[in-house]
Amino acid sequence: MSEVRLRFPPSPTGYLHIGGARTAIYNWLYAKKHGGKLILRIEDTDTERSTDESMSGILDGLNWLGITWDEGPYLQSDYADDHIQAAQKLIRDGHAYKCFCTKEVLDKKREAAIAAKLTYKYDRTCCNLSQEELADREKQDVPYVVRFKVPDSEGAVIFNDKVYGKIEKAYIDIEDFVIVRSNGKPLYLLSNVVDDIRDRISHIIRGQDGLGNTPRQILIYKALGSNIPEFAHMSLTLDPRKAKISKRSHGEVVTVQFYKDHGFLPWALVNFLVLLGWSTADDKEIFSQKELIEAFSLEGLNKANSVFNYHKGDPKFFTDPKALNINAYYLRTMPIEDLTAAVKEEFKSEGLWDEKYDHEKKKWFQTTLDLIRSRFHTVKDFAVMGRAYFADDYSVDQKAVKKNITKYENINEWLGMLAEKFSELQNFSKDEIERVTRELAAELDIKPGILINGCRTIVTGQLAGAGLFDVLEAIGQDRVVNRLKECRY
Ligand code: GLU
Numbered sequence: 001m002s003e004v005r006l007r008f009p010p011s012p013t014g015y016l017h018i019g020g021a022r023t024a025i026y027n028w029l030y031a032k033k034h035g036g037k038l039i040l041r042i043e044d045t046d047t048e049r050s051t052d053e054s055m056s057g058i059l060d061g062l063n064w065l066g067i068t069w070d071e072g073p074y075l076q077s078d079y080a081d082d083h084i085q086a087a088q089k090l091i092r093d094g095h096a097y098k099c100f101c102t103k104e105v106l107d108k109k110r111e112a113a114i115a116a117k118l119t120y121k122y123d124r125t126c127c128n129l130s131q132e133e134l135a136d137r138e139k140q141d142v143p144y145v146v147r148f149k150v151p152d153s154e155g156a157v158i159f160n161d162k163v164y165g166k167i168e169k170a171y172i173d174i175e176d177f178v179i180v181r182s183n184g185k186p187l188y189l190l191s192n193v194v195d196d197i198r199d200r201i202s203h204i205i206r207g208q209d210g211l212g213n214t215p216r217q218i219l220i221y222k223a224l225g226s227n228i229p230e231f232a233h234m235s236l237t238l239d240p241r242k243a244k245i246s247k248r249s250h251g252e253v254v255t256v257q258f259y260k261d262h263g264f265l266p267w268a269l270v271n272f273l274v275l276l277g278w279s280t281a282d283d284k285e286i287f288s289q290k291e292l293i294e295a296f297s298l299e300g301l302n303k304a305n306s307v308f309n310y311h312k313g314d315p316k317f318f319t320d321p322k323a324l325n326i327n328a329y330y331l332r333t334m335p336i337e338d339l340t341a342a343v344k345e346e347f348k349s350e351g352l353w354d355e356k357y358d359h360e361k362k363k364w365f366q367t368t369l370d371l372i373r374s375r376f377h378t379v380k381d382f383a384v385m386g387r388a389y390f391a392d393d394y395s396v397d398q399k400a401v402k403k404n405i406t407k408y409e410n411i412n413e414w415l416g417m418l419a420e421k422f423s424e425l426q427n428f429s430k431d432e433i434e435r436v437t438r439e440l441a442a443e444l445d446i447k448p449g450i451l452i453n454g455c456r457t458i459v460t461g462q463l464a465g466a467g468l469f470d471v472l473e474a475i476g477q478d479r480v481v482n483r484l485k486e487c488r489y
Helices: 018-033 051-065 076-092 103-115 131-139 188-198 214-223 247-254 256-261 266-274 289-295 321-333 336-350 362-375 380-384 398-404 411-424 430-444 448-460 468-475 477-485
Strands: 005-008 037-042 071-075 096-099 145-148 156-161 165-170 178-180 203-207 230-234
Touching (some): 005 018, 018 037, 018 051, 018 203, 018 230, 018 256, 018 289, 037 051, 051 256, 076 096, 096 131, 156 230, 165 214, 188 214, 256 266, 266 321, 321 362, 336 362, 336 380, 362 468, 398 448, 411 477, 430 448, 448 468, 448 477
Parallel strands (some): 005 037, 037 071
Antiparallel strands (some): 096 145
16 A cells, blocks of 8 residues: 655644644544654745744644644745746646736636626637747747646546545636746645645645645646545634634634643643544544544544634633533543643743642642642633632632622621631541531521631632532631631621
8 A cells, every 4th residue: 555645734824723723633643543644844835924933833833732743844935946847847748838918918808708797717828829929929028827728628627535525627617727927936736736746645634625726736636647646625614603714803712822822731622623523423522642543534524614613702711612621621530640730830830830839739739739620621720710729819709709798797707707616626627627617507597508608709719619628628727717817898
């Protein structure tokens, strides 16, 4: 069997778009599954900007996600000579020709076709030039583009897309397309094929928006006498209004960097992205890397476009709720050592890290992370919602104050009494904490819930959380007592 070689060829936009990341992931999975190689190629032929800068965002995104490549990054612009030589070969072999028609002439012809309600197609004026006419224009240095000459026989380009099935495009419906601009620069349709031939690409997994290019690209492969790779066009990921997602209209939320900055675990994002347009027969949703590589197949790619339900401006669901839920799943279930490492990094950048968490307080730190992780969606939540465990400058949810504190006239007094009882405990364990809390409620003839909820609000600043007695034990006697004593609403 010939070698399995795939490629990820992004344009250097300066950032890795989640749609691009999804494409990279599918190609990477296919290569991994079949013992193949993934080639990273930056298609910078059309870019005006500095490639280095605009490439680094893409490399950072891939590195962070853990998507590794075997060759590259190659820069398309380094192979400009190959593209031009291919165009010259196509001209020599009669598969392409120089077209000297000016934009004005072409525009006029197009307008006339539209006025006559005909579909416009280039009329091949320059394909039919005599040798003398051609030599004459060349001698006068008339600017020209190079057009590919679509076969004029009856027939069609036919190929079997791994997702969309048999695709057929009649030659008659394909215009002689431009492969080199008048400034001598080759166009994407040509460069992309020439590079894929040189890189011996066997499988092309790309967006369904590339499907319109494929018949023309297959014509180029054939004309260059090369094997044609397998094509699998993936459905697109759209926004809830079914519009294409883009950084321009949706902002940072569509970049991989956004997820890195917002406390996502890289594998959770990979897991989420892979499900946008691919599924298994049993609709399994959570995969380890090994499981995903095993389960991945092109047959599982869906034809229907998927929806990225990002929620702009909603602080709780600041991105697709499913992405948050998958991230929360990994936070809840990952080995505590891995979670510790992720939170450590976050705490360091938030100024919450204490070196003791690596030494004498390591056990406490890990027990506390384990206690609070079940309600969190991102690593950031440990520093924000979980702040009261690690610092005194936590904020207090005013909804909780209204519900659990100001509603009760005597709450300051009650919580003061509870603080007193807590301060007398020899052993500040959850059982003892529970015992004295219930005792005080009985003495005061109030529901224990009033003390429990009031205490949670004051000590953690949150409306909800893990079991209060565990929470208090984790936060510790002194801090709990002080916070309750300071409570004056
Ligand atoms: N550079 C192209 C893009 O980013 C590559 C498309 C392809 O996979 O052929 O859209």
